[in-house]
Structures are given as structure tokens and as C-alpha cells.
Amino acid sequence: MAGDTEMAVIAHDPSMPTQTHAEVTRDVVRTITEAPTRGYYILVGTMAFLTAVLLGTVTLLLKHGLGLAGYAPPIMWSVYITTFVFWVGIGHAGTLISAILFLFRSPWRTAVYRATEAMTVFAVMTAALFPIIHIGRQWIFYWLIPYPNARYLWPNFKSPLLWDVFAISTYLTVSSTFLMVGLVPDIAAVRDHVSGWRKKLYGALSLGWTGADSQWRHYTRAYLYLAALAAPLVLSVHSVVSWDFAVSIVPGWHGTIFAPYFVAGAIYSGIGMTFTLLIPLRKMLRVEHMITDYHFDNLSKLTLFTGTILFYAYAMEYFVAWYSGSTYEQTAFWRRAFGPNWWAGWAMIICNAFVSQLLWFKKIRTNLTALFVISIFINIGMWFERYVIVVSSLANDYLPNAWGQINPTWADWLVLLGSFGWFGLWFTLFYKNFPIVAIQEIKEMIPMPRKKTHGGGH
Amino acid sequence: MAKHVPGVLGSFEHIDAACDAIRELKSSGHPDLTVYSAAPNHELEDAIGDPISPVRLFTLIGGVTGTTAGFSLAIWMSRDWPLLVGGKPIAAIPAFVVIGFELTILLGAISTIAAIFILSARKSLAGRPYHPRFSDDRIGVFVPCGADRAADVQQLLERHGSVEVSRDA
Numbered sequence A: 001m002a003g004d005t006e007m008a009v010i011a012h013d014p015s016m017p018t019q020t021h022a023e024v025t026r027d028v029v030r031t032i033t034e035a036p037t038r039g040y041y042i043l044v045g046t047m048a049f050l051t052a053v054l055l056g057t058v059t060l061l062l063k064h065g066l067g068l069a070g071y072a073p074p075i076m077w078s079v080y081i082t083t084f085v086f087w088v089g090i091g092h093a094g095t096l097i098s099a100i101l102f103l104f105r106s107p108w109r110t111a112v113y114r115a116t117e118a119m120t121v122f123a124v125m126t127a128a129l130f131p132i133i134h135i136g137r138q139w140i141f142y143w144l145i146p147y148p149n150a151r152y153l154w155p156n157f158k159s160p161l162l163w164d165v166f167a168i169s170t171y172l173t174v175s176s177t178f179l180m181v182g183l184v185p186d187i188a189a190v191r192d193h194v195s196g197w198r199k200k201l202y203g204a205l206s207l208g209w210t211g212a213d214s215q216w217r218h219y220t221r222a223y224l225y226l227a228a229l230a231a232p233l234v235l236s237v238h239s240v241v242s243w244d245f246a247v248s249i250v251p252g253w254h255g256t257i258f259a260p261y262f263v264a265g266a267i268y269s270g271i272g273m274t275f276t277l278l279i280p281l282r283k284m285l286r287v288e289h290m291i292t293d294y295h296f297d298n299l300s301k302l303t304l305f306t307g308t309i310l311f312y313a314y315a316m317e318y319f320v321a322w323y324s325g326s327t328y329e330q331t332a333f334w335r336r337a338f339g340p341n342w343w344a345g346w347a348m349i350i351c352n353a354f355v356s357q358l359l360w361f362k363k364i365r366t367n368l369t370a371l372f373v374i375s376i377f378i379n380i381g382m383w384f385e386r387y388v389i390v391v392s393s394l395a396n397d398y399l400p401n402a403w404g405q406i407n408p409t410w411a412d413w414l415v416l417l418g419s420f421g422w423f424g425l426w427f428t429l430f431y432k433n434f435p436i437v438a439i440q441e442i443k444e445m446i447p448m449p450r451k452k453t454h455g456g457g458h
Numbered sequence B: 001m002a003k004h005v006p007g008v009l010g011s012f013e014h015i016d017a018a019c020d021a022i023r024e025l026k027s028s029g030h031p032d033l034t035v036y037s038a039a040p041n042h043e044l045e046d047a048i049g050d051p052i053s054p055v056r057l058f059t060l061i062g063g064v065t066g067t068t069a070g071f072s073l074a075i076w077m078s079r080d081w082p083l084l085v086g087g088k089p090i091a092a093i094p095a096f097v098v099i100g101f102e103l104t105i106l107l108g109a110i111s112t113i114a115a116i117f118i119l120s121a122r123k124s125l126a127g128r129p130y131h132p133r134f135s136d137d138r139i140g141v142f143v144p145c146g147a148d149r150a151a152d153v154q155q156l157l158e159r160h161g162s163v164e165v166s167r168d169a
Helices: A002-012 A021-033 A038-064 A079-103 A109-127 A129-134 A138-144 A160-191 A197-205 A213-246 A258-284 A293-324 A327-338 A342-360 A368-395 A410-433 A439-445 B015-027 B042-048 B055-080 B093-121 B147-159
Strands: B007-012 B034-036 B139-144 B164-168
Touching: A021 A160, A021 A410, A021 A439, A038 A138, A038 A410, A079 A109, A079 A129, A079 A160, A079 A213, A079 A258, A079 A368, A079 A410, A109 A129, A109 A160, A109 A258, A109 A293, A109 A410, A109 A439, A129 A138, A129 A410, A160 A197, A160 A213, A160 A439, A160 B093, A213 A258, A213 A368, A213 B034, A213 B042, A213 B055, A213 B093, A258 A293, A258 A342, A258 A368, A293 A327, A293 A342, A293 A368, A327 A342, A327 A368, A342 A368, B007 B015, B007 B147, B015 B042, B015 B139, B015 B147, B055 B093, B139 B147, B147 B164
Parallel strands: none
Antiparallel strands: B007 B139, B007 B164, B034 B139
16 A cells, blocks of 8 residues: 555654654653753753853953963964854854755754754854953953944954954854744743643743744744755854954965865864764753664764865865965974974864764764764864964964964963853753754654545645 | 634644645635644645745845845945055955845844744734644644534534534634
């Protein structure tokens, strides 16, 4: 019978959820209503402590200035800008999965997109702190915004740094609204299956959603257009971040390859962070049947793809430096590999270009312990990539008598550590209070039961 | 409190049954149905037969406004304080593409979100009955009607396989 064949095909499709509609609601609502474990409280406590460390260090920076963080000529961009680029990059995987794969109709994105989209929003929230910390006179950061002021001045629209203000603030706004729009029907489903204060809270947050046809009609179209807007946005954001460097004439920064190189690196680092977060999370929330090996296998292929682009970009950077015949360019790259910071240069190449090549093997792609370990290498490697780009070029530009050495201090490291606390605090609070797997989109994939046994429909 | 809308509410387990019922209700003079479902579904959309949502118009207008605003902002502000650097034009269009692009996305997205609120509010759902299972695994079909037609509607819903029907007319 046609219906049987259809069902048999579905049974073999690993992207297909195995549950019924009611089971999906039940399993996801359980992750919210289940009492938090002791471990969860310890996790939240640790993240809150690290956030306090961040706030404390930033307060000291406000009081004493950036000298506390070892800022000295010629290296006026260092750990904070490195960390800014690192966190913006993390965000990119989320939007790739939630928007770009939505437009490509990739069925495997559904189970993991909510977690990665939340990761995006919190990573961009973390990243946005860093330019403000970095500018020194943090209390006048709003001078970056073009508004009519008593100084009769406007910001310089030819500066890539101002482009970045527009790119990052647009990205933060659009990715958080995209997350919230996706959440509304799911929050309504939670509202209908909880009681007491939770019912009131989720009732208010669901904005009167009932799943009526008059709501779906506009919602589904709007979601499509939001995805269509978010897709080019995500590519533009890291391109603009790369132009912060590439538009200057500093050796090692002034490369046309920078925009695609940064976008690939961003997605690569973001999927790395996705592994770091999701592998323990699916176990803690007991959603292993929803986020399966199949999803990790696909995420790994994406990591392999972007990792290989990075491999090419690294090789091309060195090749172009040699081929350019420019002494300055050649010196910059020689010093990356054999200068005083050689360890950072090699950490980036090994962790990103080489470690990602392990993912050619299916055994590794489906071994979650291996993936978790690889993800840690990716996180470290991608931080070092930005460190190498930011610091090594500034340390050695055209005049050898103006060369300098980076000297990070405790204030650099505590802010970096604290940023993980700030990000982690938002993420841990989110996953225990909101549906971490998209209820509505998973249900959309499961065929609804039919009265007539034959196939048909869509 | 919203005014209560009298009518009949049917609840379906099967998608094909719900679609058949909707089609028959539409053809028998009940255009103003409310169909609840936990997820969007193309079969239901076809049965309901509403035209494509005008959200795209909002997105387009928002996007075009953003592009215009981005370029005019950058050009006007640069000319308002003309500072000549390196002999480059004061209003340097290539440099302003980023601002124009980002504001296109920003205003396009904001107006798309606004569209969901504005367009959904055009049809008030106040006073129409709802059941929590509609966000779970059932499809709800609410037919607003007076007491005179309630019995016919109830019979129609049951005939198509509605598993639960409540009458409040």
C-alpha cells in the first residue's frame, strides 16, 4: 500500500522525529517543569560568580584606566578586541543554522536550532560588552551613535569601526527578535501544560498566541522573511568585523581574503561552541532522543567544511605574503610562525586547520566524547586565531624601532574568564526556563495522523 | 471581558478529517471559521484557502525605508561637517553601502515583526473558545453560529470524525 511505503521511508529518515505530537510537548515541557538539580544550582552559582568577577574587573578598569590591562603602544588593541571577535564569531553558527538552513529546508536543523539561536543572542550580548570596555572612556560610549548633539559633530561614516556599530547593533536586534518570534508558539504550548505561577508567566509571554489560522497565516510568512533578512545579515556582520582590520594598511591585516575567511572562521567557532554546549546539555535535560548522533554528524560535516575553508585561508595568507614580494607582509607572517608569539600562531593552525580534518572519519563524527574534545580545541584555536591576527600585526608594523611586545595582565584574563560567566549565566537560565528544542517546528515535521489509510496530501 | 462569541467548537485528531470538515463548512455558508493547530500545516492552509499574507508588503516598505534612511543619514551627516581626508569625496557612496545595507535589514526586520502584530490583530479572536489540547496534538475548528444552525454544524463536525464537540450557542 502507498501509505505503508511512505511510512517505511519515513522510518528510515534519521531527520524524522520518532515521537508523536503529544510526546514532543510532554518531553520539552518536562525540561522546564522538572525541579532543577543540585548540579544546576552549582552551575548557575559558578556563572554568577564569574559574572561578578567580570563586573568587578570592569569597575577597576573604569577607575584606573586601560593601563591596568597592559595597553601600551604600539599594541592598543589586544585581548579585549580578540575576545570581542571571538564572541561575535560564536554567534554566527546559530544564525546559520536557524536562518540559512531554514531557507535551504534542511530538516536536521530543527532539533538543534533553538539552542544555537539562544547561543547566538547571548554570544552577541557578550561580544557587545567588549568594544565598550575597550574604548577607555566607557561612560561616553554613546558618542558612537549618530545623534544631534551639542558638539555639532557626527561620527565618521567612512570608518569601519562605525560600520561595526551598525552591524553589531542590527545583528543583536534581529537575532534576538528572531529568537523571540520562534519562541512565541512554543511558550504558548508550555503555557497550556503548566499550572500556577508558571501559567501566568508563560501566559503573559505567549502574547495571546492560540495557534489560530489567522495567526499562523501571517506568522509563517513573517518567519520566512525574517530568515531571508537574517541570512545576508549574518554574512555581513563578520565581513564588517573583518574590515575593522582589512580596511587598514597594517601588514597582516590588509587582505582581500578577510571577509570570507572571517565568516568561515566564525561559523567554525560557533559550531565548536555548539558542541561544547549541546553534548552535555542533551544528557542533562534527557533529550537524547530528540538531539541524536545524526544531528551531531551533520554539525560535524559543517565543521569540517568551514574548517577546510580556514585551512585554505591560512595557507593562502602565507602564500600571498610570500608572493606579494612586500618585506613588511613577509616579515609579519614570518614572525607569526617563528617570532616571540610562535606558540599562538601554531596553536591556531593546529587547532583549526588540522584538528578539523579528523572529522573526515564517521567514527569520530558520531563519537560524542571525541567531538567534545575537538570542540574544546576549536574554542581555544579560534580564540588564538583572533589573538594572532589582532596582536601580532600591531606588534610589528613598518618601523622596527616602533615594534613592541604584548603584555596581557590579570585584568585581561579576568575579563576574558568573566565573559564566559556572563554568557553562561544567560544560557543556563534560558535552557531551564524556555523550550530548548523547538516544539512547534518539530511537530511541523511529524505527519499528523490520518483517518483514511492511503497516502496523498503533501 | 471580551464579548462571548456563540458557536460550535469541534476537536479533530486526524488532519484529513479536519480538512474535509473545513471544506464542507466553507461551502455551506460558514466563512468565518477559526482553525487552531499546534503547528502550521499546508493541508490545513489549502482547506482554509486564505490568500497569501500581506506581510511581504511590510517587509518591502521597511527594507526600502532602511536603505533610503541609511544612505541619506550617512550622506547628510558627512556633508553637515565636511572634513576632507586624502582628497576623497565627502559623500563616499561605497563606504556608506554598509550603513545602507544594515539599516535595510534592521528596518525590514522590525517592520516584519510589526506586521505580525498589526495583521493578526485585524481579526479579533476575543470571546472565541480555545482548548489547551490545540497547542498539543489536536486541531480545533470553531464555527461561530446562532442557536438555529448549531445543531446542523454539530452534526456536520461529528459526521467528519470530530472526537469532541462543544456547543455554546
